[in-house]
Amino acid sequence: MSSNHATASSAPHYFVPGPSKWPMLGGASLLLTMIGASAWVNDIAWGPYVNYLGLAGILLVLYFWFGDAIGESEKGLYSERIDYSFRWSMSWFIFSEVMFFAAFFGALFYARAISMPWLGDLDHKLIWPDFAAHWGTVGPAGTVQEFTTMTPFWIPTINTALLLTSGVTLTISHHALRAGHRGMTALFLAATVLLGAIFMGFQVYEYMHAYSDLNLKMTSGIYGATFFMLTGFHGFHVTLGAIMLSVILYRVLKGHFTPEHHFGFEGAAWYWHFVDVVWLGLYVVVYWL
Known part of the structure; x- marks a missing residue:
């Protein structure tokens, strides 16, 4: 991910993002997905709905999490060291x-x-x-x-x-x-x-x-x-x-x-x-x- 506006020299030495809710929400969505899948294969009626809910949560987390990363990049916060990472x-x-x-x-x-x-x-x-x-x-x-x-x-x-x-x-x-x-x-x-x-x-x-x-x-x-x-x-x-x-x-x-x-x-x-x-x-x- 890279910026269209900033140069490597203007970016921080190594950008460290602040606390984020996305890892926790992503983990919860994955857990919900697996619970739903486990119930589904065991013919429990609510299994498919919980599985779909978890998958929707994963997609939303990915959308917003990657959106944050793109926004940080476009603001010029990513240096060459971040690029290497x-x-x-x-x-x-x-x-x-x-x-x-x-x-x-x-x-x-x-x-x-x-x-x-x-x-x-x-x-x-x-x-x-x-x-x-x-x-x-x-x-x-x-x-x-x-x-x-x-x-x-x-x-x-x-x-x-x-x-x-x-x-x-x-x-x-x-x-x-x-x-x-x-x-x-x-x-x-x-x-x-x-x-x-x-x-x-x-x-x-x-x-x-x-x-x-x-x-x-x-x-x-x-x-x-x-x-x-x-x-x-x-x-x-x-x-x-x-x-x-x-x-x-x-x-x-x-x-x-x-x-x-x-x-x-x-x-x-x-x-x-x-x-x-x-x-x-x-x-x-x-x-x-």
């Missing part, structure tokens, strides 16, 4: 997301490369003689309904082209901002958000196709579980990234950021490029291999 914080956040997806890719690798061949070896043929150790398995016990696996054609390939193109448009937008061309910055940033929205539309269609035409569901054994887990969480991250970039677009149109100070833009761009890289891994591992 933001950069390190965003770097560690993205690292935690890398570990998040690494765990899911690891689960897919274990199921596909270790446990499935083990269940199909000679010893287990005596227990499950009809089990075929090929990916897309319905399991050794025959309790999973038959389904059709996903292929890379054509929606996943189109989505790959969309995300790669969005990475290019975002990079062009960033270079335009650094060159002081605000109109071009906004145009290519809007194109990035639009490409992300189209990606999500195609993914929704793909899920509908999987459920209705391929009988591929979350309950379709380890294949269905890992497929929807990886692609679903990635889609959630694309949605968050598009929201982040939409906020940045709004700020660009409001006149925020300068060619020298625009970490708010850069942080959202880092996140979007991370989402692009994760998709490339998904495209190869989930759809091709």
